[in-house]
Amino acid sequence: MKNNSLLNCVALILLFLSSSIAFATSHFETEEFYFVTSNNEKLSGIISRPKEFDAKSIIMVAHSYGATNVVEGNQYHNFRSQLTSKGITVVIWDKPGCGKSEGEFDINQPVKSSAIEISNAIKYLRQENEPGSDQIGIWGSSRGGWIAPLAINEEQSNIKFWISVSGTDAYENWDYLIRSSLEIEGYSKPEIDKIYGSLVDGNRLFWNGGDYDEYLKAIKLYKQNETVQRITGEKYVELVPGSKAYESDRTLYYQNRKKWLSNGYSFDEEAGLVVVVKDFENILSSFSIPVLAIFGGKDKNVDWRSTKALYEKTMGSNLTVKIYEKADHALKLSETGGYLESQEKSYQKYPYVDDYYEVMLGWLCANEFCQDSL
Template sequence: MPMKKNVKRFLLCLFLLLLAFFIWLPADNYTAHPIRFLSNQDTLSGVLNMPKGLPKDSLTLLIFVHGDGALTANAHGYYESIWRHLAAKGVATLAWDKKGVGASQGNWLSQDMEARAQEVRDALKYVRTSQKWRFSKIGVIGFSQGGWVLPLLNTHSKVQLSFMIIVSGAVNWRQQSNYLTTQRLKREGKNAHEIAKGLAQNKADHQFLLQKKNYEAYLAYERKKQATTGIPPRLMTRERYYFVQKNIRADATEGLKRLQCPVFALFGDKDLNVNFQESSSIYRNIFMKYHPQQCVVKTYTNATHSLLKHRHFQKIRPDATFMWKFWLWGEHAFVSGVLDDIRAFALHQKI
């Protein structure tokens, strides 16, 4: 009997928690419209979020550009709190499933950063030629790997944008790889000598990748490393290997110099993915030299790579528990002021 009572109590508590969650969950203040547009012969599926109760011909539109990984239009829920915060002041938002994710055709692992930039150009073309919507301003926001994508938008032709926002953008692919390696080895308790050895191996790995050898050669290279070190390799899949091979030369420096619209670059000082000190310094130096009047760089205290509160949301690979916690916290998961700053810049190009 006591066992049955405990089960009933547990189920009742679970029901009450779920009920409280759905009651507390904020209602969407925007209407989501499914969209489809063509990019390099693939049809991409996404969503355009229009704020409720506001004129539809004088809104600002912010286009979201994903970071790394197989991400859905809403980045598995991460964007939704940002969308609600923006919609409250009349900012529309647009995003799409990455190629091969959700209802989008293609394969995102077959892309280099220029191909991803072309996707953004195609999304802009779709919006501007649509008969359904008119926007007074259009800007883009890129997260993490999106920081390599957005500076490429003007590579082949001028793209007219009202503003650009880059969140936790690295500058150089190989330097970011070194930073990730350093952070991983520190978490594993390695000393300075062991970290130096790890970085030397990283350099050798980069040199191998730059040779553009096939996947079978890569497997042989990793087997040879294992025979020397005795450490099992962290093997990339075939698709991931060719993706890294395509993008290992990525560097945002020249693209940042060419930008022709106001830019807001955001960083978190607890970022485990990107060296925020190095990246923010490079951004500041470029902006001071080439765009002194229209660019802002800001670092947020106790903020993760995703600009969430470090104490509660610091994880390299978020799991199911992390996502439940994030959904429960909503906007409160982000560090203080960051969502207001994104909204202010989207509306007025200043914070």
């Protein structure tokens, strides 16, 4: 058992924000950027500034799921070009163990740890009197929807705005991705309920101290399912008690439970879901900063309707929502919006929504975070 599939790939990185174009353009310049975390690890990234004038604000990127290659890959080039053209500096760094960043890469790095990185970077920028550091905001996609609120809650006086793209509610979204994928593949509701129920029963045992053999029995129907195996990339293997594979997986089962609990995650019995951020509703309700939330109406990775309802309930008039009805999790115009479709070779050629930057920059300028006259 690798990680109980609890925090597997629930998100696609928004690739339309990155490319491998030259390291500088006519209106912005980029330098390597370093700061030291509270764990005494040196993280490496890039800072892109407007070339001929001081920035009015700074946007920091809260990454989605997976490894990063910001510096060597010159990533988010288009994103940096668009924002610096309006007088906004962009700061991005590689996750620990990626690129030139120190530390060990953890694909399931706790979101709290990622939020602390943002606090550390803010402290450095303000100490250096970086132009625009009096108006710092966060842009975060998918998993960044957990990270950004935690950072804002910690740094409320220092973070002035938040842009959430394909954001999350308090719960882990693997369950939603599985149900959506099964529905797209043509399973009936009773069939989906049985398979999904097997996953929930397994999770319940995992989180509540259940015996490993009971867990294997409970989650068997889920793990045997062909669609689930296509999504996870894991073929079902019947584990025989006493075998090397059985003993290895059993050890990992108990190690993972200890790890997830120590990282602050828990299980909501009533919802049947893993809670990634505790007290999320109260955290969001405390915000007084402007927030822009962008969703794809066909997003089958993250339960965007639940997120939208939560945002509207907690942030009220501070919130602006933009929905692209025909877009998926990555804001691409896909047919089903499903995870499996996004893994097809042809998906790379799918178009993105065409006015994403206009919407985002218009909102930033309306809230006086950009140099609108440029």
